[in-house]
Amino acid sequence: xxxxxxxxxxxxxxxxxxxxxxxxxxxxxxxxxxxxxxxxxxxxxxxxxxxxxxxxxxxxxxxxxxxxxxxxxxxxxxxxxxxxxxxxxxxxxxxxxxxxxxxxxxxxxxxxxxxxxxxxxxxxxxxxxxxxxxxxxxxxxxxxxxxxxxxxxxxxxxxxxxxxxxxxxxxxxxxxxxxxxxxxxxxxxxxxxxxxxxxxxxxxxxxxxxxxxxxxxxxxxxxxxxxxxxxxxxxxxxxxxxxxxxxxxxxxxxxxxxxxxxxxxxxxxxxxxxxxxxxxxxxxxxxxxxxxxxxxxxxxxxxxxxxxxxxxxxxxxxxxxxxxxxxxxxxxxxxxxxxxxxxxxxxxxxxxxxxxxxxxxxxxxxxxxxxxxxxxxxxxxxxxxxxxxxxxxx
Numbered sequence: 001x002x003x004x005x006x007x008x009x010x011x012x013x014x015x016x017x018x019x020x021x022x023x024x025x026x027x028x029x030x031x032x033x034x035x036x037x038x039x040x041x042x043x044x045x046x047x048x049x050x051x052x053x054x055x056x057x058x059x060x061x062x063x064x065x066x067x068x069x070x071x072x073x074x075x076x077x078x079x080x081x082x083x084x085x086x087x088x089x090x091x092x093x094x095x096x097x098x099x100x101x102x103x104x105x106x107x108x109x110x111x112x113x114x115x116x117x118x119x120x121x122x123x124x125x126x127x128x129x130x131x132x133x134x135x136x137x138x139x140x141x142x143x144x145x146x147x148x149x150x151x152x153x154x155x156x157x158x159x160x161x162x163x164x165x166x167x168x169x170x171x172x173x174x175x176x177x178x179x180x181x182x183x184x185x186x187x188x189x190x191x192x193x194x195x196x197x198x199x200x201x202x203x204x205x206x207x208x209x210x211x212x213x214x215x216x217x218x219x220x221x222x223x224x225x226x227x228x229x230x231x232x233x234x235x236x237x238x239x240x241x242x243x244x245x246x247x248x249x250x251x252x253x254x255x256x257x258x259x260x261x262x263x264x265x266x267x268x269x270x271x272x273x274x275x276x277x278x279x280x281x282x283x284x285x286x287x288x289x290x291x292x293x294x295x296x297x298x299x300x301x302x303x304x305x306x307x308x309x310x311x312x313x314x315x316x317x318x319x320x321x322x323x324x325x326x327x328x329x330x331x332x333x334x335x336x337x338x339x340x341x342x343x344x345x346x347x348x349x350x351x352x353x354x355x356x357x358x359x360x361x362x363x364x365x366x367x368x369x370x371x372x373x374x375x376x377x378x379x380x381x382x383x384x385x386x387x388x389x390x391x392x393x394x
Contacts, residue, residue: 002294003030003045005038016041017281020321021309031295037302038295039281043313043331046305048292049284051339055303058285059083062168067176073183080228082341085287089340095216096225097344099207105347108146113355115142120359128370128390136241136387139352140234147348148226149203150193158233161186165231169280183231190226194219204229229345237349239278240269240335241356242387247272247323248360249367249389254325259361259394268325269353274311274333275323281306282337310334366392 006029008016013034015024021041030045031038040049049055059077068074077083081092116139123134141155141162164182167175197205199213208222217225248255258264281304286297297303311333312320336343343349360367370388 003042003048003292004028005031005033005295007033010035017306017308019276019308021306022312022314025309037304038297039304039306041306041309041313043310043316043334045292045295046282046307046310046334047338049303049305050282050334050337050341052290052292053085053340054286054288054290055284055297056085056287057083057341058283058302061285061302062171062283063179065171065173066168066179067173068168068180070180073180073187076187076224076227080224081344082228082232091216092221092225093340093344095211095221096208096229098211099204100344100347102347105351108143109351109355111146112139112143112352113359115139116352116355116359120363125364125391125393128388130386131245131389132238132242132387136245136356137234137238139241139356140237140349143348143352144230144233147204148193149197149201149205154189157185157189158230159238161189161230162232162234166235169283183227186227186230187223190223190230194222194226232343232345236278236335237345237352240273240349240353243276243278244269244272244353244357245360245367245387245389246369247276249369251323252366254323255361255367257325258357259365262358262361264325265354265357265361266350267327268357269350270329270333271323271325271327272353273335274317274327274329277307277311277333277335279307279335281308282334305334305337307334361394363394364391365394368392 006026008024008026012024015021016032016034016039025032025041030042031040040046059080059082060074063074063077079088081089081096084092119135119138123129123131137159138155141158142152144158145152145155161182164178165186168179194205197209199206199209204226208217208225211217212219212222258268284303284305286299286301286303288299290297311317314320316331317329336346368390370390372386372388
């Protein structure tokens with residue numbers, strides 16, 4: 001069945017990417033043509049877009065959109081596992097992904113739980129506190145430091161790089177200086193830690209060095225793999241964690257359900273991800289003239305999978321606007337994409353979030369938001385903080 005293309009008034013375009021996109025999506029539309037490009041809004045149309053091999057991730061276009069002119073920086077992104085296509089993409093993905101296995105993630109679960117418990121102990125329960133600054137911002141960065149085998153003291157730098165470089169997705173020229181500076185610092189840091197790495201080490205650096213010895217990667221590709229993972233290492237996972245805490249603070253009935261039945265924890269993570277995704281629309285660029293079930297996209301045109309809209313598609317998710325930790329969803333949320341560029345870090349992000357919920361539920365009977373005097377619009381969809389909470393011990 002062909003997808004339907006529609007347009008909206010210019011003043012309505014920003015609402016397509018907002019928290020209630022279906023109020024602005026024309027009835028029956030699968031794709032909306034806007035000034036930005038082709039916005040795929042239904043679940044099935046987003047899947048078709050993300051699986052289509054005629055569209056690439058457009059990292060060159062993203063860097064150029066913010067004004068980056070450093071050809072080496074652009075080329076590194078373009079040839080990374082997130083930018084490459086065809087045989088090179090499959091080779092890079094196999095070399096990197098063979099480290100991020102389910103068994104390895106499970107093997108790290110207890111270490112992650114101890115880390116989270118320590119952070120929660122340090123935050124305490126007296127009065128109210130900013131859970132983002134005290135706890136959440138540290139978890140993904142420390143986990144990435146563990147994967148690399150670098151000191152946990154490097155975690156603040158990891159957070160800084162991820163928070164800064166990811167702003168390239170804003171396509172806002174005002175972010176150019178921050179993006180360029182952070183990427184250069186990241187490249188220098190990666191070169192140092194790889195030079196200090198050992199091939200026999202049981203960490204990501206050691207694994208990639210062994211892949212180099214086996215002929216699967218060049219040294220530049222080892223550097224590039226760590227650099228691109230560093231840029232993606234914390235921002236979206238931290239955002240999802242913030243959304244988890246906020247969702248349970250705003251829905252105490254759902255918190256009671258999870259505390260009473262720990263088997264609901266894995267589904268609760270996925271439900272928060274669906275209901276309030278910590279992700280921006282997924283960007284694609286047409287590598288050639290393409291036709292996606294009747295939607296003709298010319299070479300070079302921009303397309304977006306609007307994850308918030310897809311995750312609340314009423315044709316796929318019953319009572320899509322409701323937050324329900326007992327939901328038996330027929331499809332997975334699209335936060336981590338689908339197809340050949342499916343996020344390799346998904347298992348790690350979900351495991352970290354599961355352990356966060358388990359740690360909080362074992363010690364807190366209630367989580368309440370403390371109103372902030374001023375709250376700015378979040379970057380993208382992720383509310384990265386602050387989030388002040390008051391908790392009641394279990």
